[in-house]
Amino acid sequence: MDPLTEQLALNMPLTLGASLSGIASPESLRGGPDTVDLDYVVEGARSVIVFGVPFDESLIEPYLRKEDYGLNANKIRTTTFAAGIAFEISTVLTSLGYEARPVAPNFAFRKDTPNGIFDRVPPASLKLIAASCGIGHIGQSGLLITREFGAAFSLGAVITDAVLKPTEPLPEEDNYCDRCMACRQACVAGFIEPEPVRIDMGGRSVRVGNCRAAARCAYPCGGITGLHPGGRWSTWSPGRFPVPEEDEEYRTISRKYVGRYLERKRSGAICYNPLLAGTYEMQYTCSNCQFVCHPDPAVRRSRLKMLRNSGVVVEDADGNKTAMPPKEAAEFVAGLPEERRRLYTDDA
Numbered sequence: 535m536d537p538l539t540e541q542l543a544l545n546m547p548l549t550l551g552a553s554l555s556g557i558a559s560p561e562s563l564r565g566g567p568d569t570v571d572l573d574y575v576v577e578g579a580r581s582v583i584v585f586g587v588p589f590d591e592s593l594i595e596p597y598l599r600k601e602d603y604g605l606n607a608n609k610i611r612t613t614t615f616a617a618g619i620a621f622e623i624s625t626v627l628t629s630l631g632y633e634a635r636p637v638a639p640n641f642a643f644r645k646d647t648p649n650g651i652f653d654r655v656p657p658a659s660l661k662l663i664a665a666s667c668g669i670g671h672i673g674q675s676g677l678l679i680t681r682e683f684g685a686a687f688s689l690g691a692v693i694t695d696a697v698l699k700p701t702e703p704l705p706e707e708d709n710y711c712d713r714c715m716a717c718r719q720a721c722v723a724g725f726i727e728p729e730p731v732r733i734d735m736g737g738r739s740v741r742v743g744n745c746r747a748a749a750r751c752a753y754p755c756g757g758i759t760g761l762h763p764g765g766r767w768s769t770w771s772p773g774r775f776p777v778p779e780e781d782e783e784y785r786t787i788s789r790k791y792v793g794r795y796l797e798r799k800r801s802g803a804i805c806y807n808p809l810l811a812g813t814y815e816m817q818y819t820c821s822n823c824q825f826v827c828h829p830d831p832a833v834r835r836s837r838l839k840m841l842r843n844s845g846v847v848v849e850d851a852d853g854n855k856t857a858m859p860p861k862e863a864a865e866f867v868a869g870l871p872e873e874r875r876r877l878y879t880d881d882a
């Protein structure tokens with residue numbers, strides 16, 4: 535008798551510390567993009583157990599107001615915890631005789647695309663998988679959004695050859711994304727487009743996000759730059775490098791500035807991103823699209839306002855970050871010695 539029941543598979547992530555779980559199958563993902571081909575990860579896969587671990591909501595608004603950078607550490611720890619849950623479940627399943635592989639929540643990229651890991655194509659799209667099996671919907675931001683936690687959680691998954699009954703998707707009309715565009719307005723890189731997009735997956739028409747080249751997000755999200763083109767506010771990155779208009783320019787811009795980014799001191803929690811060749815050290819300095827999104831439109835508006843009034847971040851020689859009014863921040867950077875100023879700006 536098959537010892538892995540649907541209920542056990544759904545309970546495992548919850549018992550280990552996740553707050554949401556679901557099961558998808560090749561049938562529930564049928565017709566979707568290449569990134570929901572489970573065979574890419576486990577040949578002969580029959581199921582995927584996917585789950586969500588929320589971030590600490592109490593840290594979101596202080597982060598958006600630039601009062602407290604603690605959400606960086608919480609996002610790193612939560613993401614690492616989600617990866618650990620996936621690893622633990624896959625270890626149990628392989629011990630029981632199944633094929634099973636964990637899928638990391640972040641920084642896992644396919645190597646067999648034209649530009650390898652720099653194409654930033656995940657082995658499996660956890661958000662599409664999660665949308666197929668009732669965890670949430672996809673918002674205009676391209677992120678998975680849920681009534682319980684907005685977009686503020688990390689996803690993890692285990693792909694396996696165990697045969698499990700998939701959980702049902704949520705009704706499309708329950709998607710709370712009303713295309714308010716708070717996520718678009720919270721993005722310094724112009725990553726999110728306003729037009730609606732749908733794909734076919736699992737025999738249904740599914741609303742998905744509308745996002746430009748992944749490298750466009752990665753450049754500020756990884757912390758290399760952060761100043762909004764209008765100059766009035768920034769992410770938590772003190773970088774003031776250009777934010778080009780054309781997607782094509784993002785193919786090389788991160789590589790142009792990554793050396794200077796890695797030369798900066800970092801204060802606080804660090805994670806490792808294989809795209810940051812050198813020390814690979816990264817801190818989350820943006821995720822604004824993720825953190826402004828909330829089921830209540832009034833909260834979204836309020837959070838966007840907080841962000842736009844949060845000032846511009848600068849940092850001291852030890853990497854401690856502080857926000858100040860835009861003019862003061864510009865003067866602070868202009869007053870730095872040349873060897874430090876070049877870490878943040880091209881301005882001589």
Ligand code: SF4
Nearest residue numbers: 673711714715717827
């Ligand atoms: S911020 Fe608004 S437009 Fe963006 S995903 Fe959330 S609800 Fe949709």
Ligand code: SF4
Nearest residue numbers: 721725751820821823
């Ligand atoms: S993480 Fe930041 S840069 Fe990336 S899409 Fe979201 S708001 Fe834009």
